[in-house]
Amino acid sequence: xxxxxWHLIGDKRAGGSNLLVKNLMASLGHKxxxxxxxxxxxxxxxxxxxxxLIIFHYPCAWRYLLPLKxxxxxCPIYICDHHYCKGFEQHQVSSKFxxxxxxxxxxxxxxxxxxxxxxxxxxxxxxxxxxPEKITVITPASPLESLLKxxxxxxxxxxxxxxxxxxAPQKGFDLLLRAIKEISTSPQWQNFELRLGGYGQDEELxxxxxxxxxxxxxxxxxxxxxxxxxxxxxxxxxxxWEGWGLVALETKAAARAVVxxxxxxxxxxxxxCGLLIPRDNIKALGEGILSLSTKPLTxxxxxxxxxxxxxxxxxxxEWETIFCHSELVEESPKR
Numbered sequence: 001x002x003x004x005x006w007h008l009i010g011d012k013r014a015g016g017s018n019l020l021v022k023n024l025m026a027s028l029g030h031k032x033x034x035x036x037x038x039x040x041x042x043x044x045x046x047x048x049x050x051x052x053l054i055i056f057h058y059p060c061a062w063r064y065l066l067p068l069k070x071x072x073x074x075c076p077i078y079i080c081d082h083h084y085c086k087g088f089e090q091h092q093v094s095s096k097f098x099x100x101x102x103x104x105x106x107x108x109x110x111x112x113x114x115x116x117x118x119x120x121x122x123x124x125x126x127x128x129x130x131x132p133e134k135i136t137v138i139t140p141a142s143p144l145e146s147l148l149k150x151x152x153x154x155x156x157x158x159x160x161x162x163x164x165x166x167x168a169p170q171k172g173f174d175l176l177l178r179a180i181k182e183i184s185t186s187p188q189w190q191n192f193e194l195r196l197g198g199y200g201q202d203e204e205l206x207x208x209x210x211x212x213x214x215x216x217x218x219x220x221x222x223x224x225x226x227x228x229x230x231x232x233x234x235x236x237x238x239x240x241w242e243g244w245g246l247v248a249l250e251t252k253a254a255a256r257a258v259v260x261x262x263x264x265x266x267x268x269x270x271x272x273c274g275l276l277i278p279r280d281n282i283k284a285l286g287e288g289i290l291s292l293s294t295k296p297l298t299x300x301x302x303x304x305x306x307x308x309x310x311x312x313x314x315x316x317x318e319w320e321t322i323f324c325h326s327e328l329v330e331e332s333p334k335r
Contacts, residue, residue, distance in 0.1 A: 002031065002032055002033040003032050003033065003052040003053065003323065004032075004033045004035070004049065004050070004051045004052045004053075005032050005033065005034055005035075005051060005052060005053045005054075005055065005323055006034075006035045006036075006037050006042075006045075006051040006053070006054045006055070007021045007025075007034065007035070007036050007037070007055050007057060008037055008038075008039060008042065008054055008055065008056045008057060008058060008071075009021055009036055009037075009038070009057040009058070010038055010039060010057075010058050011057065016082065016246075017057045017080070017082045019142060020140050020141075020142065021036060021057065022036075023142055023143060023312075024316065024319055027316045028316065028319070028320055028323070031320070031323075032323055035051070039058065039064075039067060042067075042071070046074065050074055050075065051074065051075050052075055052076075053075055053076050053077075053078065053323065054071060054074075054075060054076070054077045054078070055077075055078050055079075055080055055114070056068065056077055056078065056079045056080065056110070057080050057082065059081075059082075059083040059084070060079065060081065060083075060084070060102065060103055060106040060107075061102065062102055064106070065102075065105055065106060065109075068106065068109055068110065069109055072109060072110070076110075076111040076112075077109075077110040077111055078110060078111060078112040078113070078114055078322070079106065079107060079110050079112075079113050079114065080114040080116075080138075081113060081114065081115060081116065081120065081243075082116055082140075082243060083243065084103065084120075084243070085117075085119065085120045085123055085241055085242070085243040085264040085265070086119065086120075086123040086241070086263075086264055087239075087240060087241025087242065087263045087264045087279070088170075088241045088243070089123075090241070091169075091170075091240050091241055092241075100127055100129060103129045103130075104128075104129055104130070107124075107129055107130040107134070108130070112134060112135075112136060112322075112325075113130050113134055113135045113136070114135075114136055114137075114138055114322070115135050115136065115137045115138075116137070116138070116139060116140055116243050116244040116265065117137065117139060117243055117244045117264065117265030117268060118137055118265075118268055119243075119264045119265050119267060119268060120137075120243050120244075120264065120265060121135050121137050123264075136318075136322060138315060138318045138319060138322070139244055139265075139311075139315065140244050140246060140249075140315065141246075141249060141308075141311040141312045141314070141315035142246065142249075142250075142312060143312050144249075144250075144253040144308065144309075144311060144312055146226055147226060147229065147250055147253035147254045148253050148254075148305065148309065150226060150229060150230050150253075150254045150255060151230075151255070152255040152298050152301050152302055152305075153230075153232070153233050153255070153256065153297070153298060153301065154298060155233050155297055155298070157191075158191055158192060158193050158215075159191060159192050159193070159233045159234065159292055159293060159297070160192075160193050160195065160231060160232045160233045160234075161192060161193065161194045161195070161232065161233070161234050161235075161236055161289065161292075162194075162195050162196075162197075162228060162229065162231070162232030162234070162235045162236070162256075163176055163194065163195075163196045163197070163198075163235065163236040163237070163238070164196070164197040164198050164222050164225070164228065164235075164247070165198050165247060166198060166199075166200040166201075167198050167199055167200035167201065167202040167203050167205075167206050168200045168201055168202055169202065169240065170239060170240055170241060170242075171198075171238070171239050171240075172238035172239050172240045172261065172280075173196060173198070173202070173206055173238060174202065174205055174206065174209055175238045175240075175261075175280065175282055175285065176194075176196070176236055176238040176285065177196075177206065177209035177210050177213065177216070178209065178282050179238075179282045179283070179285040179286040179289065180194055180213055180216060180286070180289075181209070181213060182282065182283065182286045183286040183287075183289065183290055184213055184214055184215075186290060188290045188293065189214070189215065189290070190214075190215070191293055192215060192289065192290075192292075193215045193216075193217070194213075194215060194216045194217065194236075195217045195219055195228070195231070195232065196210065196216065196217070196218050196219065197218075197219040197220065197221065197222035197228060198220075198221065198222070199220060199221045206218070225250065226254070229250065229251065229254040229256055230254070232256055233256065233257065233292075233297055234256060234257045234258070234259055234274070234292060234297060235247065235248075235251040235256050235257075235258055235259070236259045236260070236285075236289070237251075237258060237259070237260035237261070237266060238260070238261055238285065239260070239261060239263060239266065240261070240263065240279075240280060241263055241264055242263055242264050242265055242266050243264055243265050244264075244265035244269075245260075245264075245265050245266045245269060248260065248266055248269040248270065249269065249308055249311060251304070252269070252273055252301075252304030252305055252307060252308045253304075253305060253308050253309075253311075254301075254305070255301035255302055255304065255305040256301045256304070257273060257274045257292075257295070257297045257300040257301050257304070258270050258273055258274035258275075258300075258304065259274055259275045259277065259285075259288055259289065259292070260274065260275075260276060260277065261276075261277050261278070261279045261280065261281075261285070262276040262277060262278060262279055263279050271307075272300070272303045272304075273300045273301070273303045273304030273307065274300055274304070275288045275291075275292075275295075
């Protein structure tokens, strides 16, 4: 009988943790009996059957402490923390003491923490949020076959810069447009074009900042990511924080160079395949963009691709190892 593994997830977005879980279910469904459950549905589900393991994908919060405690009596629970990191804390947290206390309580009552990057793991350890031996790092990925087929780009007369994602404070597209504004009067900027795609809560702000900027195109929602990446020479990731950053993985798989702020998980992804810019530094971002005309963009793209060819296979293998952990046998209550 296949082990029953429930993914407790409230993310309704097409990407992010929701997409990761759906891809894992497709890849490992022949070995495990998966179920995606929302927190408000779990009482009803537990009446029908009992899982062998619950993976908690919600962002930890005070309101989830009691539900976690109640669920712990049924089976082992792992928290997969897609949400919190050093950059998040710096930008979003007003009381570190209160925030750390909540995380210590949350992490303390479960059996294991799945961290999404080495940077996130180190932040947890530095702040004594959880014992190091309780953390397993599994960097997120997705099937990359179609992206790996995109041919490397030979730069034309203009360097095409791309950026895409949610228009939200985390993603920092306002910082990117402010950087472009600072360099837009430079003669060098005539050799560049920015194509920015996405939608979200900051649409009005992004539209306002982009209005009137030369060589800047706002594309709205991007339906065909592969075509978008194929047309670009470089992808800019101006995030204020990023526990890992799937856009960097997608960019590297497409053999495109990356420019990003040096935050959280992005730091460990961008090695010999692009530029890391000091976090939140608009001036440095603008200067870095202008410097791209002298950089080996095609070479960077190929190096990036070579570093991620087996990312999805490795991710699946690491999750399978977690699912097969002895805790499923040793700690799961008798039925």
